[in-house]
Structures are given as C-alpha cells and as structure tokens.
Amino acid sequence: MSAHTGRLGDSDLPPEPAKTASSASDEDTDAEREQVGSPRRFWSVRRAPAVIVALLSLAAVGLLLYDVVSVRAGRPGMGWRRRLADELATRPLDDVWMIVGAAVSMALGLCLVVLAVTPGLRRLLPMRQPTGTRGTGEVRAGLDRRAVALILRDRAVRVSGVESARVDVGRRKIKARARAHFRDLDEVRADLDAALGEAVATLGLARRPTLTVHVRRPKKG
Numbered sequence: 484m485s486a487h488t489g490r491l492g493d494s495d496l497p498p499e500p501a502k503t504a505s506s507a508s509d510e511d512t513d514a515e516r517e518q519v520g521s522p523r524r525f526w527s528v529r530r531a532p533a534v535i536v537a538l539l540s541l542a543a544v545g546l547l548l549y550d551v552v553s554v555r556a557g558r559p560g561m562g563w564r565r566r567l568a569d570e571l572a573t574r575p576l577d578d579v580w581m582i583v584g585a586a587v588s589m590a591l592g593l594c595l596v597v598l599a600v601t602p603g604l605r606r607l608l609p610m611r612q613p614t615g616t617r618g619t620g621e622v623r624a625g626l627d628r629r630a631v632a633l634i635l636r637d638r639a640v641r642v643s644g645v646e647s648a649r650v651d652v653g654r655r656k657i658k659a660r661a662r663a664h665f666r667d668l669d670e671v672r673a674d675l676d677a678a679l680g681e682a683v684a685t686l687g688l689a690r691r692p693t694l695t696v697h698v699r700r701p702k703k704g
Contacts, residue, residue: 525625527603536595605654609689626686628652635659638682644671646701650679657683657692662701672698 550561574581607625632652639648639659644666651658659679663671676696683694 525602525604525607525609525623529598529603532595532598608652608654608692610687611689626688628654631657631686634686635679635682638678639675642671642675642678645675645698648675653692655690655692657694659694659696661696661698663698664701668698668700672696 547564550564554560606628608628608631610624610626612622629652632650635650635652635657636648639645639650639661642661644663646662646664648659648661650660657679659675661671661675675698676694679694679696683691
C-alpha cells in the first residue's frame with residue numbers, strides 16, 4: 484500500500500516509542516526491530532506491457548495460422564509471406580535491413596527481459612516488518628516517495644531560518660535543498676540535518692536512505 488500524498492505534518496508521523504530507564508529488555512527489543520531484514524520490493528503487475536505483447540502475439544499467430552490454413556485448402560499463400568520468405572532467402576546477412584531488423588528485435592527482447600526480472604514500482608519505499616507479533620510477517624507496507632518528500636519538506640520549513648526547501652527522495656538517497664534568509668548557514672544546516680534525520684527515522688523505512696543537506700542564501704535582486 485502507499486501513503487496518501489496530501490499535505491502532511493507532524494501529526495502524520497508515527498509517534499516515537501517512549502524510553503524508560505527501568506526496562507533494559509525493551510531497549511533490546513527495539514534494537515532487534517531496527518535490525519530486521521529488509522523486505523523485498525513491491526513487484527509491478529505490468530498490465531500494459533503484458534496486454535500489448537499478448538495482442539501483438541495473438542495477431543501475428545492468428546494471421547500466420549490463417550495463411551497456413553489457406554495454403555492447406557489449396558489457395559495461394561499471402562503475398563507478404565512469399566515476399567518475406569524470398570527476402571530472407573536471398574538477402575545476405577551483412578545487408579543493412581537485416582542488421583537493422585536484428586537490432587530492433589534484440590532491443591525489444593531485451594526490454595521484455597528487463598521488465599520480467601525487475602520489480603518496478605520504484606515510487607514505493609518498503610517499510611520495516613515488525614517482529615514479535617503473530618501474523619505480521621504476511622503484512623507488507625510501503626510509503627510513496629512523494630508523500631515522504633512532502634513530510635520532510637514540511638519538517639524542513641519549520642526549522643528556524645529556513646525560507647523555502649525542496650526535498651528529492653530516491654530509493655537510496657534523500658537530497659534536501661533549503662534557502663536560509665537569516666541565521667548562520669552552518670547553524671541552519673546542522674538544525675536541518677538533525678530535524679530531517681529524526682523525521683526519516685520515524686518513518687519506519689526498511690532501508691534508511693542516506694540524507695544529504697544543502698543550505699544557501701536566496702538570490703539577491
């Protein structure tokens with residue numbers, strides 16, 4: 484599932500668990516939950532490519548089957564098939580059209596292989612699966628990267644001195660760019676890095692992305 488991509492604030496972030504000094508076992512349990520193996524990425528059903536390939540294959544096979552049945556019934560074969568057979572029999576392998584056709588076929592086949600072996604759904608970031616609760620192993624959750632960007636951007640503009648912010652969320656990296664109209668840039672950068680790091684930690688992502696923060700002054704004029 485993916486998170487709603489509306490404007491989100493602090494209330495949308497999951498609350499942090501309270502820490503107590505009297506229970507060391509609770510901290511051990513939390514540490515174990517942080518070290519849970521990352522779940523696999525979500526796989527796309529890829530309906531559009533599957534439908535296109537199925538329709539093209541059905542059309543080609545149907546047309547070829549119709550021509551074969553016509554020939555078996557005593558009728559002459561279609562002109563395009565006779566011409567294609569003659570061209571393939573007479574053209575040399577180093578012919579330009581033979582090379583172009585082979586390259587196009589190879590590119591289409593490579594695209595299909597890539598679609599078959601890659602998960603897709605890059606916009607979803609898998610979340611950690613909790614341990615110690617029965618039945619949670621069958622539940623998989625994910626956050627939309629646009630929703631994560633909105634959460635982090637809202638957290639960034641609340642840092643003192645930040646005029647505006649832009650956050651780009653990738654599968655492995657998060658880049659935050661902010662404009663500071665007052666305060667020292669190093670202080671704003673440190674506060675922004677701490678605030679965004681805390682926000683990322685509360686999201687419960689299975690693989691915590693690397694956070695990069697850039698702060699600069701707005702352009703004059």
